[in-house]
Amino acid sequence: MASVVVSFELNGRPAEVLARPMTTLQSVLRNQLGFTATKEGCRQGGCGSCTVLVDGEPMPSCLLPIEDVAGRRVTTLEGITPIDGLSPVQQAFLDGNGFQCGYCTPGMEMLATALLERNPSPGRDEIVEALGGNICRCTGYQPIVDAIEAAAGAASTGER
């Protein structure tokens, strides 16, 4: 069957792609549209490196056929990065060395952004539970959890 045309909202702007049936959102973002923050990891929904927000909910973009996001609102790391500087979550990861190789970072930061939107001052347990689907093979997670705690603290004291 022929390729399909799919329209959706990407980081606040209209996007339209021509894709083979069931091409993943992850592949479309990275390979067709050049939004390379969204990494390809396990392609099984098991690692979190391709996490994006769809209508504000964090999802593994490797498990979403592009047809399933037609008409929906997709947000990638590019979409939460201000024109100047970094978002509070990004800044906290940078300040706290919340990464080493950086491959998991966009997924971690999308997840953290979604978490802090729902719960501006999560406890450490809540952060750990929320990160259950995002794998990091470098840091041992502590700097990542620290960074998210710091981002929450910074937001609540109005530092950034």
Add this chain to the structure above:
Amino acid sequence: MTVASYFLPRSPAEAVEILAARGPSLMVMSGGTVAMPLVNEGISLPEEVMGLRFAGLDRLEVVDGGLEIGATVTLTRLLRQRTVRMLSDAARSTASWTVRNLATVGGNLFTPPPGGDVATALLALDASVTLTGPAGSRTVPLADFFTGFMTTVLRDDELVTSIRVPAVEGGTAYLKFGRKQANTPSVVTVAVRVVRDGGAVTDARIALGAAGPHPILADGARTALVGSRLDDDAIGAAADAAARESEPFSDGIASEWYRRRMVRLFVRRALEQVASAGAGEGR
């Protein structure tokens, strides 16, 4: 990418129609957390796939104190409902937040072993499943739904459209044991429900996940409990019976030997939890 056609029906009727027209070679996908990895990796090479995400099967309603759960209700929504605590616990124990945003209750009935943690809880709750085909709908108890390893009573032209959970009678406990605290396959999953009248057990369900070809009910454990006062002896006898009648398997997660011992341990712990919750009425 070999998929030639991907169907996204907008109503249950359209979904049933597409399935009837395309036949059993059509891969039916609900949340996509099991099917998409198979397609992405080329382990399955379906020519035609139907996704149910927009098929209008996502109603979640309280009915007579229980729940009517549309097949494509996500595990995130199941986690957030407050009517049946055990289902919230089971959803929380499954996968991760991001995957729960996609994974569905209907899909959980088809999760390959050792999955199906929500299905295990549903079994303890006496859930029934509504199957819909061109000739109409029929309802079967979940206990009769599974027939073997990855096989069910679902006919080629039928879809699971909803799951009905009656009002919870008795005290319940749900325990999943994995090798990590979260986002982990089950070594063993235990869901128990114990009905008591003045301290004496009148009925019980001991459901086991990752302890057979599909989620199973341990009837011997039930027999050991009924008529007892849920004391240590009865709990021990039920745990022994469950371990004996379970049919665990060895995989990369755990060995058969280990799983059988964990069945005994976690059935005991779950029943102790119910016993210590006092009268054990309606959690």
